[in-house]
Amino acid sequence: MKHGKKVNHLGRKVAHRKSMLANMASSLIENKRISTTVAKAKALKQFIEPLITKSKNDTTNNRRLAFSALRNKYAVAELFREVAQKIGDRPGGYTRVIKMGNRLGDNASMAMIELVDFNEVYNNEKTAAKKSTRRSRSRKKEANAETSTPTDKAAKLSGETAVEEPHAPTLHTKANKTANPEVKNASESEKDDEE
Numbered sequence: 001m002k003h004g005k006k007v008n009h010l011g012r013k014v015a016h017r018k019s020m021l022a023n024m025a026s027s028l029i030e031n032k033r034i035s036t037t038v039a040k041a042k043a044l045k046q047f048i049e050p051l052i053t054k055s056k057n058d059t060t061n062n063r064r065l066a067f068s069a070l071r072n073k074y075a076v077a078e079l080f081r082e083v084a085q086k087i088g089d090r091p092g093g094y095t096r097v098i099k100m101g102n103r104l105g106d107n108a109s110m111a112m113i114e115l116v117d118f119n120e121v122y123n124n125e126k127t128a129a130k131k132s133t134r135r136s137r138s139r140k141k142e143a144n145a146e147t148s149t150p151t152d153k154a155a156k157l158s159g160e161t162a163v164e165e166p167h168a169p170t171l172h173t174k175a176n177k178t179a180n181p182e183v184k185n186a187s188e189s190e191k192d193d194e195e
Contacts, residue, residue: 008043019071021047026075028095029083033114041097041113052094055084086117 054062100110
């Protein structure tokens with residue numbers, strides 16, 4: 001029975017699980033955002049948040065502890081330089097897990113895990129939304145100006161009204177008479193005029 005067991009084994013042995021989490025953590029530090037399953041994202045969150053907390057205090061011992069967990073010196077360097085500076089005074093909650101739906105092949109629930117302070121897309125959308133203002137009246141005037149034709153503008157300037165051209169005469173065939181009752185009535189009235 002699995003009572004009180006807090007470790008998610010992720011269907012792997014200990015060495016495989018640690019290697020996988022180290023690789024995923026290195027990828028997250030280098031790319032700032034990765035897509036994985038929900039279970040792996042939650043396990044990665046528990047794995048990486050203590051490392052980020054250690055990176056705030058840049059000592060030799062903390063660097064060695066981070067390297068023993070990450071097994072990648074480039075990820076450790078970026079963790080202690082960029083990530084630690086950007087996080088700064090945040091007391092915790094350095095990562096965010098966003099559910100994305102299910103994977104096509106096996107219908108596994110997928111999630112995106114990202115470092116919170118490195119989400120420029122989300123921050124840019126927020127500022128762009130604040131900058132936009134309502135301009136409903138001016139847009140209506142511009143739309144009316146664009147829809148009017150040049151001949152209408154010329155007619156307004158000269159003070160003349162636009163003259164409609166007569167339509168081309170329609171042929172009164174048998175098909176047109178049955179399809180259009182007005183044409184039928186017009187042809188009957190012509191016959192009455194002839195008599």
